[in-house]
Amino acid sequence: MDLKTELQTEASRLGFALFGVTTPAPPQSMPIYLAWLEAGRHGNMAYLATDRAVERRGDPFCILPETKSIIVLGIRYPQPNVFPTNSGSELEGRVAAYARGQDYHEIIPPRLEKLAVFMQLKTGTPVISRAYTDTGPILERDLASRAGIGWIGKNTCLIDPQSGSFFLLAELFSNVELEPDQPLTMDYCGSCQRCIEACPTQCILPDRTIDARRCISYLTIENKGSIPASLRPQLGNWVFGCDVCQQVCPWNIRFASDEIDADLHPNKEIAHPILTAELHLSPQDFNRKFKKSPVQRARRRGYLRNIAVALGNSGCPEAIPTLAETLEHEPEPLIRAHAAWALGQIGTQNALLSLRKALMVETNPMVLDEINIALK
Ligand code: SF4
Numbered sequence: 147m148d149l150k151t152e153l154q155t156e157a158s159r160l161g162f163a164l165f166g167v168t169t170p171a172p173p174q175s176m177p178i179y180l181a182w183l184e185a186g187r188h189g190n191m192a193y194l195a196t197d198r199a200v201e202r203r204g205d206p207f208c209i210l211p212e213t214k215s216i217i218v219l220g221i222r223y224p225q226p227n228v229f230p231t232n233s234g235s236e237l238e239g240r241v242a243a244y245a246r247g248q249d250y251h252e253i254i255p256p257r258l259e260k261l262a263v264f265m266q267l268k269t270g271t272p273v274i275s276r277a278y279t280d281t282g283p284i285l286e287r288d289l290a291s292r293a294g295i296g297w298i299g300k301n302t303c304l305i306d307p308q309s310g311s312f313f314l315l316a317e318l319f320s321n322v323e324l325e326p327d328q329p330l331t332m333d334y335c336g337s338c339q340r341c342i343e344a345c346p347t348q349c350i351l352p353d354r355t356i357d358a359r360r361c362i363s364y365l366t367i368e369n370k371g372s373i374p375a376s377l378r379p380q381l382g383n384w385v386f387g388c389d390v391c392q393q394v395c396p397w398n399i400r401f402a403s404d405e406i407d408a409d410l411h412p413n414k415e416i417a418h419p420i421l422t423a424e425l426h427l428s429p430q431d432f433n434r435k436f437k438k439s440p441v442q443r444a445r446r447r448g449y450l451r452n453i454a455v456a457l458g459n460s461g462c463p464e465a466i467p468t469l470a471e472t473l474e475h476e477p478e479p480l481i482r483a484h485a486a487w488a489l490g491q492i493g494t495q496n497a498l499l500s501l502r503k504a505l506m507v508e509t510n511p512m513v514l515d516e517i518n519i520a521l522k
Pocket residue numbers: 301344345346347348349350356360361362363387388389390391392
């Protein structure tokens with residue numbers, strides 16, 4: 147068995163279902179990425195636009211000057227319908243499929259480390275390597291498509307023609323020379339437009355990029371402030387991320403794998419939280435529930451903000467006592483502000499009464515604004 151085949155076998159044993167090799171040549175999609183930054187479509191993710199980050203994305207040698215090959219790997223996560231859309235209750239939220247189990251930042255790095263050690267053992271020489279899983283400035287979908295793993299779909303996801311797009315990417319840069327794989331040259335999207343049509347906020351652009359400022363994934367995770375009021379109704383019951391553009395993709399509908407990596411097994415309480423209960427999570431409860439979960443990234447204030455929006459979108463009068471209590475007692479103004487919006491959306495006499503009550507005692511300008519708008 148040659149070294150590349152041995153590495154692929156070992157990667158598969160470590161749980162990496164997808165494997166490909168590419169060179170450290172500059173990524174082809176860099177001009178599109180630069181135009182995306184130039185247009186400000188990265189929102190407030192300023193770390194993407196620093197000179198250092200841009201330079202590194204444009205040249206893999208800046209990441210590891212000794213690089214001779216890059217192994218690109220994929221680990222599958224369970225598709226969203228492992229827990230299908232719930233009990234039908236309007237008071238249930240939805241978390242994106244990749245975030246329903248343990249945080250992949252905890253799972254993937256030790257496996258990459260083991261692969262690097264295996265490489266060293268097999269070559270019998272010191273190996274210089276660097277591993278990434280969404281943790282550094284790399285255009286990873288570009289590298290993955292060049293490594294023959296899939297093609298970049300119109301929804302911007304990398305799609306494997308054998309198993310769809312429900313997987314996470316990881317990369318191992320090293321000074322070991324490996325035969326590169328052939329890129330997929332076909333665009334298997336063809337004339338399909340399903341993801342573009344289904345996107346709730348219409349943020350998928352013709353050049354296979356997303357205007358992050360309108361994307362539910364960005365709005366519910368990376369965005370640390372207020373969610374623009376005009377976009378809140380489109381969030382529906384998504385409280386962390388969004389799977390819509392992947393769920394409608396025919397390549398997922400037909401080919402998504404049922405295999406579940408043991409470490410990424412989804413947790414039903416995280417996948418479909420009861421919204422009224424979530425809004426009561428104290429900081430301690432939040433940290434306990436999401437200790438090793440990707441949901442930590444939103445922090446309590448971002449997550450509860452999203453929960454309040456989902457409750458407003460439910461239109462359920464049953465949510466009023468919880469929202470009113472939040473408006474009265476929650477210390478975090480961002481959460482109170484979104485609870486006020488939610489009460490305005492429900493709009494019954496009781497909801498308006500709680501808003502008027504809060505107006506008498508509220509002092510935070512952002513919350514006062516939201517209350518006044520909600521009352522109108
Ligand atoms: S994640 Fe949701 S909001 Fe973002 S592009 Fe896909 S469908 Fe649109």
